[in-house]
Amino acid sequence: MTVGSVSARRSTFLPFSTPTIGEEEIREVVDTLRSRWITTGPKAKRFESEFATYLQAPGALALSSCTAALHTALKTLGIGPGDEVITTPMTFTATVNVIEHVGARPVLADVEPDTLNIDAGEVEAAITPRTRAILPVHYAGHPVDLDALRALARVYRLAIIEDAAHALPARYKGQLIGGGGNPVAFSFYAIKNLTTAEGGMLTADPEFLAQARVVSLHGMSRDAWKRYDQGGGWFYEVVLPGFKYNMTDIQAALGLCQLRKLEQFQRRRREIVSQYNRAFLDEPALELPVTRPEVEHAWHLYALRLRLEALTISRDRFIEELAERNIGTSVHFIPIHLHPYYRDRYGFTPASFPVACSNYQRLLSLPLNPALTDQDVSDVIEGVLDVLRNHRV
Ligand SMILES: *Cc1c(COP(=O)(O)O)cnc(C)c1O
Numbered sequence: 001m002t003v004g005s006v007s008a009r010r011s012t013f014l015p016f017s018t019p020t021i022g023e024e025e026i027r028e029v030v031d032t033l034r035s036r037w038i039t040t041g042p043k044a045k046r047f048e049s050e051f052a053t054y055l056q057a058p059g060a061l062a063l064s065s066c067t068a069a070l071h072t073a074l075k076t077l078g079i080g081p082g083d084e085v086i087t088t089p090m091t092f093t094a095t096v097n098v099i100e101h102v103g104a105r106p107v108l109a110d111v112e113p114d115t116l117n118i119d120a121g122e123v124e125a126a127i128t129p130r131t132r133a134i135l136p137v138h139y140a141g142h143p144v145d146l147d148a149l150r151a152l153a154r155v156y157r158l159a160i161i162e163d164a165a166h167a168l169p170a171r172y173k174g175q176l177i178g179g180g181g182n183p184v185a186f187s188f189y190a191i192k193n194l195t196t197a198e199g200g201m202l203t204a205d206p207e208f209l210a211q212a213r214v215v216s217l218h219g220m221s222r223d224a225w226k227r228y229d230q231g232g233g234w235f236y237e238v239v240l241p242g243f244k245y246n247m248t249d250i251q252a253a254l255g256l257c258q259l260r261k262l263e264q265f266q267r268r269r270r271e272i273v274s275q276y277n278r279a280f281l282d283e284p285a286l287e288l289p290v291t292r293p294e295v296e297h298a299w300h301l302y303a304l305r306l307r308l309e310a311l312t313i314s315r316d317r318f319i320e321e322l323a324e325r326n327i328g329t330s331v332h333f334i335p336i337h338l339h340p341y342y343r344d345r346y347g348f349t350p351a352s353f354p355v356a357c358s359n360y361q362r363l364l365s366l367p368l369n370p371a372l373t374d375q376d377v378s379d380v381i382e383g384v385l386d387v388l389r390n391h392r393v
Helices: 023-034 042-055 066-076 093-101 120-126 146-156 206-216 224-228 249-280 315-324 340-346 354-360 374-391
Strands: 060-063 084-087 105-108 131-135 184-187 200-203 302-306 363-366
Touching: 023 249, 042 060, 042 200, 042 249, 060 066, 060 206, 060 249, 066 093, 066 184, 066 200, 066 206, 084 093, 093 105, 120 146, 131 146, 249 302, 249 374, 315 363, 315 374
Parallel strands: 084 105, 084 131
Antiparallel strands: 060 200, 184 200, 302 363
């Protein structure tokens, strides 16, 4: 270990991310536990309606995860065996797994070199008569080129299901992601921009959501959560073999508090991003994240790219050097085509998606969340600059 050359080390380890939970959340959860409803009930309803209002979305369905929301959306669209869904290799595996879950074939399209979002040109090249939908991911919180994807969807009559796990809140040409009528899936996992520990939301137009609600709860034909309340009847009918994807009121209690804090959380994220950008701007070995003029970035991730030709160490070693300085980082993402299941099933090689693959080798995500103190942020900056001082060519 090159510990001798470490001149900037925090006294305690800074984790890559931690949730920001306050007394309000704790009080609201306790209030739920003391009430008659602990699973899906009035708070889940209120969270849906406040979330939809916040995004100016036509409707919202609270679910157990973003994975559940994506799965529900695909199933509700009737996508299944024989169908193809085009998505990105630069994502978490859930995005692609759900396509397999409905029995369809995931078709990957490489990403743009600047945003690392799915490239509309590559999407068009991947369209076949079996293509039913495009499943883009707003990588790191930077919206995809929606106009280009919408044009393809119109011409080839495809659905667009957005994975907005990183994109709360983000805007494309002034409109909030999730504000349109197509299905958009959000994640409230522990370290997402808003958390309910585990949870997700599907926004879409009300007719789609009415069907999605049935799909997401056992295929029961009526609002099943009401059946134990006064005035609720015992009778229901199963119209399809649905899932068990409902959000509990304990989760919704967290979500209601977090939604009220979201603007303040985002202000803090933007401040931290400005500090990182200022500190790293003149570093030839670093490539900073881009923001196109037509978008507002949700800054879920600060994904830094190393210019490996300007360094004497690899990205993996860079991460170890930061860990030796007590700075936790992560990598988003190991491209889908490199994972054994997808590699072997579809015969991919690393070169199948060269932009995703070459960027993966030089990517790392720095800590970015509202719980970071000014000291934490300056420790991250000092840690990165110290590694660079020791390992520039
Ligand atoms: C976190 C994440 C998901 C999965 O979210 P869950 O709520 O954990 O199911 C899906 N897609 C992307 C891009 C993610 O980062």
